[in-house]
Amino acid sequence: MIRFLPVGGAGEIGASCFHVDLEGTGIILDAGMHPRKKGADSVPNFNMMNDLPVDAVLISHAHEDHIGSLPYLVQRFPYLRIVATPQTRAIAELTLHNSVSILQEELAEDDPLRPYTHEEIDLLIQSIEYHAYEERFDINSYQNGNNSTVRASFWDAGHVIGSAGILLEHDHHTMFYTGDVKMRNQTLTRGAQIPHMHVDTLLLECTQGAADPSTFLEWEDEAQRFAQLSNDVIEKGGSILIPVFALGKMQEMLAMIWKLMEQGAMVKTDIYTGGIARKICAVYDRNRYVVRRMDKEFEFADVVQRDIFEIERMEELVQHPSIILATSGMMVEGTLSFKLAQHWLNQRHHAIFTVGYMDPDTPGYRIATAQRGKEIQLTDFSQPQQVRCAIERFHFTAHSMRDGLIDIVRRTTPNRVILIHGEPEAIDWMGFSILKDFPGTKVHAAEIGKVIEV
Numbered sequence: 021m022i023r024f025l026p027v028g029g030a031g032e033i034g035a036s037c038f039h040v041d042l043e044g045t046g047i048i049l050d051a052g053m054h055p056r057k058k059g060a061d062s063v064p065n066f067n068m069m070n071d072l073p074v075d076a077v078l079i080s081h082a083h084e085d086h087i088g089s090l091p092y093l094v095q096r097f098p099y100l101r102i103v104a105t106p107q108t109r110a111i112a113e114l115t116l117h118n119s120v121s122i123l124q125e126e127l128a129e130d131d132p133l134r135p136y137t138h139e140e141i142d143l144l145i146q147s148i149e150y151h152a153y154e155e156r157f158d159i160n161s162y163q164n165g166n167n168s169t170v171r172a173s174f175w176d177a178g179h180v181i182g183s184a185g186i187l188l189e190h191d192h193h194t195m196f197y198t199g200d201v202k203m204r205n206q207t208l209t210r211g212a213q214i215p216h217m218h219v220d221t222l223l224l225e226c227t228q229g230a231a232d233p234s235t236f237l238e239w240e241d242e243a244q245r246f247a248q249l250s251n252d253v254i255e256k257g258g259s260i261l262i263p264v265f266a267l268g269k270m271q272e273m274l275a276m277i278w279k280l281m282e283q284g285a286m287v288k289t290d291i292y293t294g295g296i297a298r299k300i301c302a303v304y305d306r307n308r309y310v311v312r313r314m315d316k317e318f319e320f321a322d323v324v325q326r327d328i329f330e331i332e333r334m335e336e337l338v339q340h341p342s343i344i345l346a347t348s349g350m351m352v353e354g355t356l357s358f359k360l361a362q363h364w365l366n367q368r369h370h371a372i373f374t375v376g377y378m379d380p381d382t383p384g385y386r387i388a389t390a391q392r393g394k395e396i397q398l399t400d401f402s403q404p405q406q407v408r409c410a411i412e413r414f415h416f417t418a419h420s421m422r423d424g425l426i427d428i429v430r431r432t433t434p435n436r437v438i439l440i441h442g443e444p445e446a447i448d449w450m451g452f453s454i455l456k457d458f459p460g461t462k463v464h465a466a467e468i469g470k471v472i473e474v
């Protein structure tokens with residue numbers, strides 16, 4: 021019997037975690053942490069898997085919503101085999117160590133979740149087995165006298181460095197999990213490699229399923245628009261705040277800005293970066309000949325950057341024109357980009373440029389959709405403040421648009437598609453289009469805790 025159980029990341033973009041039972045072999049796809057929730061609420065309910073076979077966890081990429089709860093999953097199932105790509109493993113080592121102190125600060129006294137230690141993370145990272153793209157590896161199960169084998173492989177997902185779609189091949193069933201996927205090229209990362217084969221079941225992410233692609237420019241054209249609007253701000257003496265994720269968005273934006281400056285399309289000005297994002301840039305540099313890249317010669321080590329954490333007072337950032345790339349990408353309360361945004365909103369000459377997907381429940385979304393001159397409340401509990409700075413929204417998504425997602429269905433000709441990782445509107449649109457374009461295909465919207473037998 022083949023059963024699929026969403027443990028997290030269904031019906032929303034939250035803590036991705038899916039359990040697959042392939043005739044007795046238990047495979048967990050991702051172990052994410054909810055980016056907006058805190059403490060025990062942010063971790064998927066692993067108890068759902070208590071009576072299920074659990075042999076291995078395969079991690080699609082190192083974003084928090086796909087890997088953040090891995091230390092807790094391993095506490096719960098200590099003998100679990102953990103597999104990822106080498107780049108995901110390298111980034112996990114940075115981000116999981118980084119979250120030790122964040123969790124220590126964040127977790128309330130009475131929270132059932134306890135922070136993990138640096139020693140636990142060292143052991144965890146050592147135990148991650150890694151495989152390059154398209155290299156088949158076997159997952160065996162010996163539980164309950166079962167000895168069936170699943171062949172697994174990672175496929176370049178084009179989303180961030182090391183990101184992978186996961187193909188599971190069993191005698192009677194093949195399944196492909198897209199993870200987070202981008203079919204088109206970004207500034208550095210090349211578009212995804214999808215297996216050209218029939219699969220029985222496709223687990224399809226839908227982040228951008230609700231967005232109408234005809235209203236957006238292509239990446240290169242959007243980059244030119246970005247350059248023009250940046251020049252307008254900088255030439256008037258303003259500074260630009262850009263909220264970014266430390267993994268992916270930071271590297272794509274920094275590379276794009278540097279290239280635009282080198283080409284003369286953008287006025288050269290100081291660029292501020294810092295923290296873990298810089299360490300992740302070093303992983304991009306070290307792996308530049310190993311992964312599929314748009315420009316293998318480009319190195320972040322050559323990009324002149326100032327360290328945002330060496331600034332003593334926020335005013336220094338706005339004294340002369342500069343570009344500030346700060347985490348978090350969705351300006352979650354308490355993060356650096358959130359604190360800077362509070363200050364920026366009061367500054368008439370300055371600008372906030374948003375560059376990617378914003379969850380509707382985040383301060384980042386409120387800023388991206390705010391209007392100059394109107395009032396804004398960054399959180400439900402914060403004081404309203406007037407928007408004095410300019411706000412521009414750009415579309416540099418690291419996720420496939422509708423046409424890319426439909427293309428994945430076309431290439432893999434699945435009997436059954438299970439829609440995951442999307443807001444309800446996005447899931448609805450994708451479900452409707454797949455039924456229309458591929459008659460006979462079964463389509464499911466995944467729901468947490470609800471088993472789908474395939």
Ligand SMILES: [Zn+2]
Pocket residue numbers: 081083179200
């Ligand atoms: Zn991601």
